[in-house]
Structures are given as C-alpha cells and as structure tokens.
Amino acid sequence: MIFTVAIDGPAAAGKGTISRAVAAEFGFAHLDTGLLYRAVGAKGGDPIVAARTLSPADLARDDLRSMAAGQAASRVAVIAQVRAALVDFQRRFARADGGAVLDGRDIGTVICPEAEVKLYVTASAEVRAHRRWLEVGGDEAQVLAEVIERDARDMTRADAPLRPAADAKIIDTSTLSIADAIGQAIAIIRAAL
Ligand code: CDP
Numbered sequence: 001m002i003f004t005v006a007i008d009g010p011a012a013a014g015k016g017t018i019s020r021a022v023a024a025e026f027g028f029a030h031l032d033t034g035l036l037y038r039a040v041g042a043k044g045g046d047p048i049v050a051a052r053t054l055s056p057a058d059l060a061r062d063d064l065r066s067m068a069a070g071q072a073a074s075r076v077a078v079i080a081q082v083r084a085a086l087v088d089f090q091r092r093f094a095r096a097d098g099g100a101v102l103d104g105r106d107i108g109t110v111i112c113p114e115a116e117v118k119l120y121v122t123a124s125a126e127v128r129a130h131r132r133w134l135e136v137g138g139d140e141a142q143v144l145a146e147v148i149e150r151d152a153r154d155m156t157r158a159d160a161p162l163r164p165a166a167d168a169k170i171i172d173t174s175t176l177s178i179a180d181a182i183g184q185a186i187a188i189i190r191a192a193l
Pocket of ligand 1: 073077
C-alpha cells in the first residue's frame with residue numbers, strides 16, 4: 001500500500017512527537033526531514049556538496065538537535081541546489097510500499113503534493129519556544145528570539161517556503177495535550193485510510 005502522511009509546520013510545534021506516534025500506530029516508516037538539513041548545515045564546507053554526498057554517518061551525529069544546528073539548517077535550507085539534492089530521496093521514501101510519515105516544512109507543498117493526508121501542526125511562538133527551552137535549556141528569551149528568526153527565514157524564502165498546503169488540516173497544539181494532539185492526527189488519518 002502506498003499512503004503518505006505529510007506533516008509540516010514551524011519549529012518545535014510538535015511535528016516530531018506526532019509523527020513518531022502516528023508511524024507507530026499505523027506501522028508506517030517515519031522520516032524526520034529536518035535531520036537532513038541539520039546534517040547538511042553541521043557538515044560544514046560547501047553546503048551543495050554536503051547535500052549531494054550526505055551519508056548515514058552524517059545523519060547519526062549526536063549534535064544535530066542543538067539550537068545552533070537548527071539555525072545552520074535553516075540557513076542552508078534557503079539554497080535551491082541543496083533542496084534539489086534532497087528531493088529524490090524524500091520522494092522515494094514517501095511513496096515506498098507500506099506507508100510513510102514525513103515531517104518537515106514543504107512535504108505537503110513540494111515533496112509530496114499527492115500525499116493522502118496533509119497536516120499542518122502549529123502553536124504560538126511563545127508556547128513553541130517554551131517547549132524547545134525545556135529540551136535545550138539556556139536563556140528562554142534567546143530561544144524565543146531564535147525560533148522567531150528561524151520561522152521568518154523558513155516562511156519568506158523563495159524556494160519551498162513554509163506554508164500550509166491548501167488542503168492541509170491544521171492542528172494547533174498551543175493548548176492541546178500531547179495525547180490530544182496525537183489523537184486528532186490519528187482520527188484524521190484513520191478517516192482517510
Ligand atoms: O525540530 P524543528 O522543528 O525545530 O526543526 P527541523 O524540523 O529539524 O528543521 C530544521 C530546519 O531545517 C528548519 O528550520 C528548516 O529551515 C529546514 N527544513 C526545511 O527547510 N525543509 C524541511 N522539509 C525540513 C526542515
């Protein structure tokens with residue numbers, strides 16, 4: 001069975017948590033596409049070369065979850081040739097037999113516009129920054145400033161900007177528990193299956 005769940009949204013909205021839960025519920029494969037951009041940013045050197053030569057070892061680095069890696073990711077993610085180098089892998093993953101969940105910024109709009117389910121997971125910037133601060137620590141005001149800066153870069157870039165697909169279902173997790181957010185996503189997918 002070919003069945004793609006595209007989950008897009010801004011930083012720290014809960015995409016990863018929802019994606020993992022949905023993949024486990026339905027037995028689908030899961031790809032965190034942000035990790036690809038984080039690995040390209042962290043590799044250093046020419047980002048276009050880094051994207052074209054990305055290896056499993058690059059994706060296994062233990063420093064990819066940091067705020068710095070997130071900023072580096074969003075800076076290389078504006079480069080059209082970087083995005084182009086990562087398209088085929090993501091498309092193959094999305095349409096492989098057995099069902100797939102991909103989370104990112106452009107899955108429903110660019111990578112897999114034919115996805116059977118498109119979710120746009122969002123929350124207020126303050127709520128998202130608070131969640132990220134609980135993960136990474138440091139100065140919460142600084143975390144908020146970086147989240148806002150990264151969202152602005154992701155939403156205004158020329159190539160594959162972050163925005164909900166016209167047919168995406170919006171899940172605002174600002175006031176939802178994790179269980180309720182996952183429950184909403186599962187109900188939408190179950191109805192489409
Ligand atoms: O986990 P978080 O939501 O903070 O970020 P992420 O999903 O790991 O993405 C890191 C950065 O990679 C984003 O800010 C985007 O600039 C870029 N990205 C992208 O451009 N397209 C994607 N499909 C996924 C991530």
